[in-house]
Amino acid sequence: MKSKSITLFFSFRFFAMQRKILFVLAQVLHIQSRMFSEKKSKLKTEMCRLFVVFILIFEIFYSCKEEAGDPNPYADVLSSSPLSKMENYVGLESEDWASKIFNLDKHALNYVKELNRVDGFTESPSPMKDLNIFKTTLLDALNSQTGTVATLLKKKLFRIYVCENLGGSAVSGIIRKDGKSVGGFVILDANTLNRNANDWISYKENSTFQKGNTKIRIRIEEEKQNTKANALRYILLHEFGHIISETEKIGPSFFSSKRSFANFEFYQGVWKSEKVSYLDDSVFTIRPQIHFYSESLPLEDNWEKIYPILSQTPLPTLYSATNADDFFADSFVSYVHVVLEKKPWELEILKNNKPIFKMENGIRNDSLQSQRKIIERILSQ
Structure with a gap:
């Protein structure tokens, strides 16, 4: 799952922290040099040293805290x-x-x-x-x-x-x-x-939205295979994706008390943490409001802020947009279903039973090329 081992992952972070420490030490030497050249008093020298030591401790503490990741309630x-x-x-x-x-x-x-x-x-x-x-x-x-x-x-x-x-x-x-x-x-x-397959996935997608005249229909099987x-x-396959994520070290372990996704290849450029995406600030601002099985959003008022934008992101499905863990799991099932098995995955939004928007699963998009390669490596073992 993960392109780098956990050892390399922590080595990288330790190296980054070392760079911060060296930078601060350089500042200490520079300050001391200036103080000697300007013949500052001994008291002022000691005060500056204490101040710099405080900065150094703060830098180290902040680095460790920042690198540790978000608390894992599971x-x-x-x-x-x-x-x-x-x-x-x-x-x-x-x-x-x-x-x-x-x-x-x-x-x-x-x-x-x-x-x-x-x-x-x-x-x-x-x-x-x-x-x-x-x-x-x-x-x-x-x-x-x-x-x-x-x-x-x-x-x-x-x-x-x-x-x-x-x-x-x-x-x-x-x-x-x-x-x-x-x-x-x-x-x-x-x-x-x-x-049946098409009814189940349509039910699941609609569970995000309040019931009304606008609804979603998804087709993942041809009629004869709609069982x-x-x-x-x-x-x-989706749930198995979570298991694969852990055993293949695609992301941080589910057993860790804190989890950070920042340096795992599969999530780079998409997820800052389990529930915060790089897309939230400007590209896909409504994403944090999406909760499956909640019926919390009116679809008619919000679909234009969701699905046309979703189709242009590296998120293959709406469910993959809910958190970083489901990003991998839904990418995995999407790859097996669409790429390997060449089965359909088509979404329609209907208003008064008339189609007003259509999109396909985004797993084939160029923006998911690196994710596809990781999944391919897993399946070729």
């Missing part, structure tokens, strides 16, 4: 959950997908509750009443994967939980062994995903 949830520990999966290494599908258990329930608490959601999930019906559709989605994507999934997706009333379509988590992230798990909401299994296939 770190404790991931670190404390038994789901994140490899010993919870010992003896379950089979590549048979049927053996990896579970109903929501106590640990998965507590994990989702904690995530919802952090995110401000009030939903409390429950186990699915009839897992077998949903499991058949889920197996169709998993077994339809081929090539390097299928190989990666079997290697790094350890378990899939199914529940109801999740608070969204799905969430993912990371599994560690000896301090190293080796794979992950996904928790799916069977009710939210009980739709529930393909809806699940798409959402699993």
Whole structure:
């Protein structure tokens, strides 16, 4: 995921801090030289030295604080959950997908509750009443994967939980062994995903906006392929993108107490931090107001400030614009779906059921060339 190792990343930052320290030391020598040449008093010399030392300490402290990144509210949830520990999966290494599908258990329930608490959601999930019906559709989605994507999934997706009333379509988590992230798990909401592919993604996109005469329709499958299994296939690839992001070190670890995206290649020029984009100040000013599953914005009043601008940015979808982590995950699923599988991804805005705007997934845009190359490297391993 990440083009430079964590070692190089911290070496770069340490070098940058050294440059600041050397600059300040040079200023100390310069001040002292002037003081000697001008025969300043000993008292004034000592005062200047103390002042410069104060500046030096401030520079070092500010550098460390600035480089540390933003607080990560999910770190404790991931670190404390038994789901994140490899010993919870010992003896379950089979590549048979049927053996990896579970109903929501106590640990998965507590994990989702904690995530919802952090995110401000009030939903409390429950186990699915009839897992077998949903499991058949889920197996169709998993077994339809081929090539390097299928190989990666079997290697790094350890378990899939199914529940109801999740608070969204799905969430993912990371599994560690000896301090190293080796794979992950996904928790799916069977009710939210009980739709055909085109209906599900259209529902998801419209969840950002208040209901009215203007709405969004997205097509990600041809009519014959517009199935529930393909809806699940798409959402699993998105969630798997989060797992890939962690295991391939595309961005800062989900387990870090503070996270900075500044020196990770995939995010350069797009994201300052998890929730702040370089585009916010002048290019895509409405972006911070976009929240999925909130129905918070009137679409009719705002679509012209969103979709025509979105189509000109290095953000392939609106969901990829919500935060830095989903920027990678939605870029990953967009690449597999549009570039590898050559499937459609077309968005229309309808007013009184008449199209007023159209756009495609932006993953093929020139502005995403470096991101495509990173994803290609992952899939060619």
